[in-house]
Amino acid sequence: MRITEIREKTVSIASPIANAFIDFSKMTCSVVAVITDQIRDGEPVIGFGFNSNGRYGQGALMRERFIPRLMEANPEALIDRENDNLDPFAIWKVMMTNEKPGGHGERSVAVGTIDMAVWDAVAKIAGKPLYRLLADRYREGIADDSVWVYAAGGYYHPGKEIEGLKDEMKSYRDRGYKVAKMKIGLAPLADDMKRVEAALSVLGEGQNLCVDANGRFDLKTALAYARALEPYDLYWYEEAGDPLDYALQAELSQHYSGRMATGENLFSMQDARNLIRHGGMNRERDILQFDCALSYGLVEYMRTLEMMAENGWSSRRVVPHGGHQMSLNIAAGLHLGGNESYPDVFQPFGGFADDVAVVDSQVGLPDAPGVGFERKAALYALFKRELLE
Numbered sequence: 001m002r003i004t005e006i007r008e009k010t011v012s013i014a015s016p017i018a019n020a021f022i023d024f025s026k027m028t029c030s031v032v033a034v035i036t037d038q039i040r041d042g043e044p045v046i047g048f049g050f051n052s053n054g055r056y057g058q059g060a061l062m063r064e065r066f067i068p069r070l071m072e073a074n075p076e077a078l079i080d081r082e083n084d085n086l087d088p089f090a091i092w093k094v095m096m097t098n099e100k101p102g103g104h105g106e107r108s109v110a111v112g113t114i115d116m117a118v119w120d121a122v123a124k125i126a127g128k129p130l131y132r133l134l135a136d137r138y139r140e141g142i143a144d145d146s147v148w149v150y151a152a153g154g155y156y157h158p159g160k161e162i163e164g165l166k167d168e169m170k171s172y173r174d175r176g177y178k179v180a181k182m183k184i185g186l187a188p189l190a191d192d193m194k195r196v197e198a199a200l201s202v203l204g205e206g207q208n209l210c211v212d213a214n215g216r217f218d219l220k221t222a223l224a225y226a227r228a229l230e231p232y233d234l235y236w237y238e239e240a241g242d243p244l245d246y247a248l249q250a251e252l253s254q255h256y257s258g259r260m261a262t263g264e265n266l267f268s269m270q271d272a273r274n275l276i277r278h279g280g281m282n283r284e285r286d287i288l289q290f291d292c293a294l295s296y297g298l299v300e301y302m303r304t305l306e307m308m309a310e311n312g313w314s315s316r317r318v319v320p321h322g323g324h325q326m327s328l329n330i331a332a333g334l335h336l337g338g339n340e341s342y343p344d345v346f347q348p349f350g351g352f353a354d355d356v357a358v359v360d361s362q363v364g365l366p367d368a369p370g371v372g373f374e375r376k377a378a379l380y381a382l383f384k385r386e387l388l389e
């Protein structure tokens, strides 16, 4: 059993939206195909992967380091004999050969993207949905049947006024979502509070709304927003300050009594551990948003979940960033607390299988081998067009 070829390409996921820190006018993403010599239903098994929105395509790193390391490795060293399959842990180790610790920047995205394709292939070789394979291997066979999801959007957009935001929130409600998320921090505080009130006029109680500052605020601004937001009793206040400013997060938690969420820009177990150690996060209340596709993939994610357990954090406190099917499988198979969903933005990467609707903020998973990409027609068509033709 061996990987015969790995292909990668950078594709556009540009759109005119903006959060408090970046706009997505030139956003790209890598797509990857890991082609194997295994045959299922008369076709070679091919695993697919892509990196989450918000970081750009990582083709150069893949072409120069990670793909050659895998293709030069002894194929025997990449096999999981016990399960008669490829071994994602051995593959990860080969990819990370001669990589120093620390400085988890773009390379964690490159590795995370290939890792996604490897797990897709592994589940396809096993003939199971990935969430089922994960539950069977690591959770005594018990998977969640459905996963809690919230609708992420509420971006700043040229020409999108209050009415546009309300229409967007209403459309999420109409599509089965109870909780939605909107951006804050690009407009002045007073304007943002008008936007928050507009969203709440559609969503109802504060517990149906999350706000996301995308790491924009210094401590003073984070505290000013905390004071203004507190009376609304929102579901969560996300990424107030710089993702690596644990002291800011810890100080903020002394002044804000509601739930906070952060972690989407922490790309390693070690960075996540620093948040747990130094960020003042409350394990009974707060939410961690690590995204495997940005942070060295599922192999590293399992280390992060182990680290959390060692620190008394339940895996149910994790609701990954990214709104993609890989995290949805991890959520169902490894018992996370939910998953982000992008009903409208970042298509066709955001969103789940075409035939699973969101009902009461819960989404099911398709009964298809692998991550389920083949059940999301627009995404599968993109993979085929960009990587196989």
Ligand SMILES: O=C([O-])CC(=O)C(=O)O
Pocket: 019, 053, 054, 152, 212, 214, 264, 321, 322, 340
């Ligand atoms: O706007 C972004 O970069 C995405 C984001 O923070 C989120 O989905 O939480």
Ligand SMILES: [Mg+2]
Pocket: 212, 214, 238, 239, 264, 321
């Ligand atoms: Mg965010």
